[in-house]
Amino acid sequence: MNKRLIASIGVLSFFMYISAQERVLSIDELFQLADQNSKSIQLHALAIDESAQAVKVAKDARLPSIRAQVDLNYIGDGCMTDRDFSNGIHADMPHFGNTFVLKASQVIYAGGSIHANIQKAKLQHQLSQQTYDNNQQDLRFMLLGYYLDLFQLRNQQTVYEKNIEQTRLLVKDMRAAYQQGTALKSDITRYELQLQNLQLGLTSTVNRLNVLNHKLTTTIGLEPSVHIVPDSTALFHINVDKRQEIS
Structure with a gap:
């Protein structure tokens, strides 16, 4: 009963994973989507706009x-x-x-208060820009970690699938050899146990893939049903420090 339950869970998780829509995503595209759709990025960008408007208001006091x-x-x-x-x-x-x-x-003399207010607004604007940059870098490092883990888990999934296929053939051969009297019942049991362990490992890997994929999609604004496929060719050209000027 346990064997059938484990096998059923593994098959169900596997087919739920492969039935979802897949999208190959490069690291640059990952960062672009994060900049466009991340709520934390949008909040810090709004703070930059507000501080820039505050500088303009402070300068208007001289007019x-x-x-x-x-x-x-x-x-x-x-x-x-x-x-x-x-x-x-x-x-x-x-x-x-x-x-x-x-x-x-028109103000002729204000004891330097207007100039001081302008400088204060400019410093606040610079602080908002720096906070935005730091948040953007932290988010990109986090997403890059998810992305690399996703790449590793997909490779691990492929290894499990190949090993399961080979182990099934071994179980089939052992059963045939047992019928011919050239193998023991324990040999079949050993390979069946190995098959169960591989199927359990595949289920665990697929579950971890689903969790990572959900974290990525919710952060960059994609539908959770989309399964991100890392672009292996882009892993050799990683550049996290791509700061964009925001006016």
Whole structure:
């Protein structure tokens, strides 16, 4: 019963893995997708934009300011009466009125506060850029580790599959030899146990592949159903330090 259960789990996990959509992804494409879709990268990029806007606002304090004010009013006709409200007299008055005020001002001397605020905003912008770069580098090293582990596990999966195929042939040969009296029952049992261990190893490898693949896809913004296939030709040209200028 245990043999059948292990075999069933291994076959189910294997077919679930190979039935998913595969996508060959180079390291450069991996980093590009991370820059575009990573939530942490987007948050730090937003902080850079906000600090750049703060620098602009601080510099605007040196410019002259202009204020304009427009007032419109309406006055109805007048009416005068005695104290007992008798003998009312109608008095015509202008109905519409308007005023327009334009003021221009500029700071002549502020004790260096404007310059200090500009420098403070620039330093905050530089800090935001540095924080972005550090976060980007940390994320890339993490993704690169996942990527290399994925490459290693896929190779390990291939080795397991070949060994399982060879062991199945050995079990078949042992059974035939046992029927002919040239092999012992223990020989068949030994190879069947070896086959079970290989199938269990394959199941464990596929499960680890699924976990790593899920971590990668969720970080770079792909659907979890997509199985990433590392580009073996790109492993010899790894460059993590690719910082991009963000205005």
